[in-house]
Amino acid sequence: MKKPVSRVLVINDESLVLREIIKGLNAAARTLENPYGLTFVGVTTALEALRQIEEDGDIQAVVVDDRLYTLKAEANGQRSLQMSALELVQRITRFRPELDVYILISQEQEDEVVDALFTEAVDGYFYRDERDYNGWYRILSAQIQEKARTPFYDQLKNYVLMAKDAWHTPGHSSGDSLRGSPWVNDFYEFMGEHIFDADLSVSVPMLDSLMEPTGVIREAQEMAAKAFGARRTFFATNGTSTANKVIFQTLLAPGEKLLLDRNCHKSVHHGVVLSGAHPIYMDSSVNKKYGVYGPVPKKTILKAIEEHPDAEAMVLTSCTYDGLRYDLAPIVEAAHAKNIKVIIDEAWYGHARFHPSLRPTALEAGADYATQSTHKVLSAFSQASMIHVNDPDFNEHLFRENFNMHTSTSPQYAMIASLDVGRKQAVMEGYKLLKRTLELAAELREQINATGVFRVLELEDLLPDEVKDDNIKLDPTKVTVDISRCGLTVEELQRELFDRYNIQVEKSTFNTLTLLLTIGTTRSKCSRLYDALMRIAREGRAPQRLYQTPDIPRFTQLKYLPRDAFYCGGQIAPLLDEKDRVNGALAGKVSCDQIVPYPPGIPVLVPGQVITQDIVHYLVGLLRSPKKVELHGIVYDGYLPCVRVLTSAEERGLRKIGR
Template sequence: MTASPVCLMVVASHDGRWLHETVQGLNALAARQEAVPGLRFLPAASADEALRLAGEEGDVQGVLVDESMPARGAIALVDALNQLRPELTLYVLLDNDDEKAMVDTLSADSVNGYFFREERDWASWLRIIHAELVDKSATPFFDRLRRYVAMAKDSWHTPGHCGGDSLRASPWVRDFFDFAGEDMLRADLSVSVPMLDSLLHPTGVIHQAQKLAAQAFGARRTFFATNGTSTANKVIVQTLLAPGDMLLLDRNCHKSVHHAVILSGARPVYLDSSVNRQYGIFGPVPKATLLAAMDAHPQAKALILTSCTYDGFRYDLAPIIEAAHARGIKVIVDEAWYGCARFHPALRPTALECGADYATQSTHKVLSAFSQASMIHVNDPDFNGHLFRENLNMHTSTSPQYGLIASLDVARKQAVMEGYKLLSRALRLAAELREQINATGVFRVLSLEEMLPEDVRDDGVRLDPTKLTVDISASGYSADELREVLFERFNIQVEKSTFNTLTLLVTLGATRSKVSRLYDAMLRLARERRPPAVRQRMPEIPRFTQLACLPRDAFYESGERLPLFDEHGQPNPALVGRVSCDQVTPYPPGIPVLVPGQVIDLSILNYLARLGASQKSIELHGVDESLGEPALRVLSADELVLLPGGRLDN
């Protein structure tokens, strides 16, 4: 049975008599109002008590602050509450208009409204609070979609299954109808339904949903993306950079960023990330490297970083962004793995709070949206909305999946209304799971100090506590074996692995039962006491060499294909000095060892050879095997000579 929502509102005042009467009066009215089920008011006789309630009670949705509070004062309390939980609805209780002017000046962005305390017009207060909660918890697109489905209109438009009608009576595919569910199939609609707005040019319910998302995530503008953060990254890069414009980027960025470089014609400056060689974990680019790159390339137009990384590393973004802005560089942060951070102080500050111009988030990764559902958040004061929209439309399908859009609307609502509560639970479960895994005596969750590469130890890097990296070295299992046994014997699927670690994600969907089952599985495996395994460590990815031309120019040439190995099975010396046309990416870890336009050297060839010999489960994306043997597509001598600009140097 689904629980009814609870909405707690804290009333903070040092006037005990007034506080008691006000809370009693508001609760009495709220109990009689059917329109506001679950609404209840809690007294707080001090600023500290108000902060305690907001921190401990995840169902607190707002606070009414008496302006005459002593000690910390109302303004200080409003600021503290906003720092703790920016999603809270905050009202200030005033004695006169002069006080309103003062509070309005100092906290205009933080305060939702004002009441005059001595009027004791509790019915009016209740109406306003209720209206604010309704607005805050609205899902304009999902509500309209559900309403349209309930209208049961005959479909004479796409998609061809007509709300599942082509599937329901089929003896061959009725099982898919049953599996997907009638409501989901009825909601699979098209742009032929005007009342559902247009993702390509939103003016109605999608526009409203995006405005609510911007408010929730602290952005000036928010855009929904139904092709994942891969598309979001491409859209931003193409908006900010014209062919030949310079971009500073972490070589460890998601492959979509590298694809964006090709599509935009930008000139990239690739920066090597830090590496923990003991565990095969790639960390942030050292701050000194970033600052040196900004100084060495004053013409750079943008910097793109990933924070947090797949393994949970978070840059100390504020000083990096400040340095970039001082040089006129726009900052893009791929926050795909950190879309939940806004809703808990243990995870903040977010990229936007640190001053980023753009942040992309995979809402589906750590919040409750469907796969492929992402958001683009914009705080760029120089935002070119027309150019951005043209690039977004270039990549967005003209037939977006409306279920994805609805899931973004719903995920935002959940994050605002109960994100703090659910994240508090997730953080507690992550801490418990860390202790339990460590207690097995065989498996061990790595600390930040153990994971952090040496050359970023003084950079203020933090670790997302909801991402657990487990050292399996003492278990006797290889990572592939352990993943398989967890799946086959214990029905557990983990996120990823290196040669000696597993990564576990603790999200809003984590439960104590899941934690117990995982701990039980790891305890049983630890007790088996297998002999230590002989491990083959992944070879180290060589440092970036240099670019001979723009990645776009190399990618769009025909090139020629040369075998990766010679007739003796050794790295083909004919490839040394040649220029790659493709992006070659071992997966995992997903870091390109070659990008289009990059000069190939012997260390790269040796790395690919060692990788193929020692890591059979690694996929090599970008290697051409169409002729029956692995080959690399490289520029011919004639093509290289004819390319504009000659050899580029990073």
């Protein structure tokens, strides 16, 4: 197994002094215990230091001399200040906030320098003249050790190795029920011994409680908060879908307004139902050429904020499934001016904190809440997510009650451990891994374009016209490929990649494939993908006409609160009449359910929304389309597709919105 390397960069402009410091610290690293591979390197200028920090992903800490001068003598014989320690520290922490920063100071300057620098989250300081290299080394080593701790995972591993007899749940009893079974032992062997050993019960106090953490789970969450730049962080073991619902129920009472983009994840719409909120839907932008749904135009968002200053919260998705992310800071500022809390669904953007080209994150842009699917882009198990809180008015008791309402009392401990380990990896080597991922993404773009048939879509290609001036950015780890010239339908191409080349892609539209690069992407995987696409391109098929699904109709009218409509019994109404024609009687009815074509996963109808003739035609068109589309929310009466709508009696008993 590879051993870790932890470089510490020392910045001091006096060459002889720097050489002596580096020599002393490396001698301490050789003679003292060094489990994290500490080694010390030095530079003499601030600009050189910044270049090293950018290029070397193994740098874990920096030691900055508070007196930084150029080595070039001025005409009057005086050396000029090249960059203050304060400015350098600010630039370092902006670029890589996960780095530990220490300052070398003179003892007599302690009060002045330390007061100024510690406001910049400096981790400590050393006295320049003491040269206690063993002491400095021990402090730096201990800091890296602290950062690399995984409180929950360590405790879980310790407990498993104790090999206690289990007289508690779960029923497989550390795998004993499966081990040696003639029927299911293969499952035990396939999954591995420790997956069962670590599948434990809330009956084990030393592993803390996710419902009310006071021990190792609390510690792990506190370390995650520091890593992701939050005031508080909470681990969620049933995905960002539940995380969104928890926040909604915390911030919104029945009838209170919520601004939301219509193209948000369906969990947001489910959260509207559960919280009883009054949603103000904002239509997203649409790139019709590629079937890509983008952000809500900034002018639409700002208009909604002005028209609904009584809204309690606003939720946006950044980045989108296709990698488009908002310029959040001015939007958050506008919302906060009206005392509207901002929730950002960052399910696809949990890695952004750990590379400067991906920042600012939602929290850095001022958001009050961010939910992240840690499992999507970092090294956590599926369903493992985080809720980050920066709300100055955070009501922890109310949040905890709602969190516990949705969280299982029997959480999966391996999932919690994976969040702990995922945070550790992001902090210790996230920059290095993301630097590699971004390099691979750039190379893969060139390779795909070199096929002459497949083409990677850039930001300008993906942006719908209505958001071209909104300062939207693209996450380059999401690679969208135009496949329209390859001579295959998107379904045929996906099948070819899967069956012949063992490649499974993330998602598709009628004429694009989306590839997701993560910190786990390797150059060999990229080479195999390029080889597969080049081979398909060389087959020289003539392009064929691709079937484009019609655009989702724009949002119509919300007649009743979604919760009120959803909890009515309703009646089943067919989309087609007995002669297989579109049922015109549905126009004007009110939907009880959320109807979602997948892909792209944007609701055509939400509970309480008025159905129009255009919507009915759109749904029937999808059902008859040669391109298979899942329609969530459609109910079948035999072979007849139907939707659940309010009865006339139910409508009379409900209060219309606006009354």
